Each structure stands twice: as C-alpha cells, then as structure tokens.
Amino acid sequence: MQLSKHFQLKEFTKSQIAARNGINNTPHSGDVKNLENLCYEILEPVRAKFDEKPVIINSGFRCLEVNRLLGSSDSSQHTKGQACDFEIAGVPNIKVAYWVQANVDFDQLILEFWNPESGDGNIGWIHVSYNEKGSNRKQVLTFDGKKYTNGLPDMKWHKGEVVE
Numbered sequence: 001m002q003l004s005k006h007f008q009l010k011e012f013t014k015s016q017i018a019a020r021n022g023i024n025n026t027p028h029s030g031d032v033k034n035l036e037n038l039c040y041e042i043l044e045p046v047r048a049k050f051d052e053k054p055v056i057i058n059s060g061f062r063c064l065e066v067n068r069l070l071g072s073s074d075s076s077q078h079t080k081g082q083a084c085d086f087e088i089a090g091v092p093n094i095k096v097a098y099w100v101q102a103n104v105d106f107d108q109l110i111l112e113f114w115n116p117e118s119g120d121g122n123i124g125w126i127h128v129s130y131n132e133k134g135s136n137r138k139q140v141l142t143f144d145g146k147k148y149t150n151g152l153p154d155m156k157w158h159k160g161e162v163v164e
Contacts (some may be wrong), residue, residue: 003032004039006047012060012084017069027061030083037062038084038130042104049099050091058125059085077107083129085112087122095128097152107136111152112143 001009009027012035018025027035048056061072062078077083087093097111106128113124130136141148 001032003036004044006055007039007043007057009035011057012081015059015062015066018063018066021065021069021134023063023065023069025061025063025066027063027081031061034081034130036133037097038082038128040126041047041130042100042106043084043086045104046086046096046100046145050088050096051075053088053091055086055088057086059083077131081106082131083127084138085125085127087125091121093122093124093126094152094155098155100126100128101140101152105130105136106138107131108139108141110141110143110148113145114142114153116153 003009003012009032013025013027015023015025017023043055049052059078060083061081062072062076064074064079067074067076067079072078088096093111094114097109100106100109108127108129110127111124112127115123140151142151142153
C-alpha cells in the first residue's frame, strides 16, 4: 500500500523483532492515516529538500507487543503510527534535524545516539513524530546514548551548510 508518492506501508511495518517472534505488526486504519500524515507533512518535504535521496525508515509503526519487546513505553507514538526513526545515506543527521526543526511542523524531533566525536555524521538516527490534531509540541531533544538534552547540538554553519 502506497502511503505517499515515495513511501510504502511496508517500509513502516518491517520489523525483525516481529518476524523472529511471529508477531503481526499490521497497523489499524487510524494508524495508517497517521503514517500518511507523517509522510505528507514531514518525510516528503525532507526528501524533496535533500535532492530526492531516499529516506531510509529504520523503525516506523510498532504494535504494542513489538514496542514492549524493544523496551519502549506503551505511550510511544510509534504504536499509533505517529512516529518514525529515519536517516538519509550520505547526509549528516544533524543537518537533516536542523532542517526539520526550521521547516516543518512536528510534535517531537530527537537526534538519537548523536556523537560528534565519532566523525561519522550518519551515526544514530532521527526520530520524528507528527500529531494531526494540531497539538504538536515542537519538542527538540538530543540523545547521546545516556541522557536527553533539550535542543540540538551547536554546529558551525557556512552558507546554509554544516561545516565539519
């Protein structure tokens, strides 16, 4: 099933944990509508901005059982189809996160497992969520693997590009 021009439902429901444990990770119709909103409001604009490079979905919809096996909260927006974790090969996650923060409506944006000392701009991933009901919090966090901090890390900028 096509959710938007560049995204298919199967990208958001694939799960090794579900497959290994024989769990049906199929979203309900309301969850699918939330995934469509996430695609149209955030992921399609991201893809358009970054030269049509594929947006790789690392984790999308998670049924409650899969979510629990991952150790995530029952209130996770992944269980409602409102969140995904993604990256774009060859584009630093921090650059994408800064663009999302400045250009689209979102509920939560987390730069996850960010480690500037690694020298790898694609280490970790970006978690983003969207709530159609208009109550998007615009919460921005960075998670270094141990703790969450408010906002994105400072980066040097030159002509709109991250200077590393």
